[in-house]
Amino acid sequence: MPAVGPGDVPPAVRMYEMLYSSLVSQLLIAVAELGVADEAGDSPRHVDELAAATGSDSNALYRALRALASVGVFTEVTPRHFALTPLAETLRSDVPGSMRDLARYVGMPERQRAFTHVIHSLRTGKPSFDHLHGQDWWSYFADHPELGALFNGAMSSMSRMVGSATLDSYDLSDVNLLVDVGGGRGVLAGTLAERYPGMRALVFDLPRVVPEAEAHLKAAGLSERVQCVGGDFLDSVPAGGDTYVLSWIMHDWDDADSVTILRNVRKAMDARSRLLIIDEVLPEGDVPHFGKFEDIVMMTLLTGQSRTEAEFVALFERAGLRHVETRPTSSSMSVIVATPV
Known part of the structure; x- marks a missing residue:
């Protein structure tokens, strides 16, 4: 042989x-x-x-x-x-x-345990995390602030990677006010503000996250140009931005909540505003893509999902937005651009 x-x-x-x-x-x-x-x-x-x-x-x-x-x-x-x-x-x-915080977040026992019960999600279509812990992902973090801080640190690592990829692929030199919806600690907004000195930015996230964002931006010397506002994007989004960003957000939410978020962004936009969604866009068929496994993470931990371009376009149509382009980046993420209809 x-x-x-x-x-x-x-x-x-x-x-x-x-x-x-x-x-x-x-x-x-x-x-x-x-x-x-x-x-x-x-x-x-x-x-x-x-x-x-x-x-x-x-x-x-x-x-x-x-x-x-x-x-x-x-x-x-x-x-x-x-x-x-x-x-x-x-x-x-x-x-x-640095990806150390992200690695530690990935290793959270509560998160790991949910993956060992992925068969619950396959059988029911519902997150195994909720089944194991008796509450949803976001409520669990609210009740365990030390884990919420670890999550925010991990998402800051993601924001740095996303920000770098976005800077290399999409020119934002014409932006006056950027509104980072669900902007966490303000890492992405801060990165963009440093790159574009003429840009002002607003970081919008839950009130409990705002102090962390303010501390980060103060340490970076950006407090004068980057403002932090607390709220819930399922209720409303601050108006006045010429560019809105949803970075690493949409895959966390099911279609109904995603449409609510997009409609709230649309209400805040004027006719000349644009929306940039930075997220994974799944290729059709058997083409390998990291997002196809990230989609399993969403199925197990949350009610969200990764989406194809066609699925993003369908959400836009329901929210009063028009798809303009999808631009790949050097990471697994793409920049999906939409404007008001």
Whole structure:
């Protein structure tokens, strides 16, 4: 029998690998929680030093880092000495584009547990999170502010990535007042305000989030140009903006709530305003796209969904908006542009 080449993996072997692929995620979450990348620093360190600094078992940490190095996260430069790779760098707390908070959020036990019960969602069409915890995602965070803070930190990481991709793909130099609807800590609005000195911005989110946004923007020296307002976009949206942004928002909500949000934005817009939705746009058919798995996250945790361009257009039509274009970015997100009908 001829030897099996790297491109000729039998389906059963490939399935075996796929069934165990979640271990990569679990190891990433664990080393992020321990702060291994922060301790690794800029030069290779012996695993004994890393273990002592992170309160972990040296041999167990070695086995974890060896496994992660095999997929490009960390590298074993000499026996039992590990250095950061570009992927491992993203798990540092002190670098632009840090994904450490996002990794820790992904590892929340409450979130992880919901995925182990995804079969409930498949059988009922309803979030397994609600079934397990007796309340919905947003109510749970309201009752557990420490987890809400972790979530907001993770979304700030997403906002930085989204902001970078948006800056590279869409020119906003003509914006006078940008209203970031559901803008969280104000990371995206702040990033855009720094890029465009003539722009003013308004961050609109729930009242409990506003103090975090104000603190972030004050630290960035942007308080004079970026205002924070509390409210609920399911009720209303501030008027006066020439550009409205819904970044990483729409996939959280079902069609009915999405139409409500879009209608509230439409009411706030004037005839010359535009809406930018920054979100994943799913390709049709079997084309691979990260958003197709993000859609399963939405099914399990929330009542929302990822959407195709046609599904976005259908929502726009119900809300009194017209689809103008969908522009891909360097990330998995696209910029979907709409204007009033």
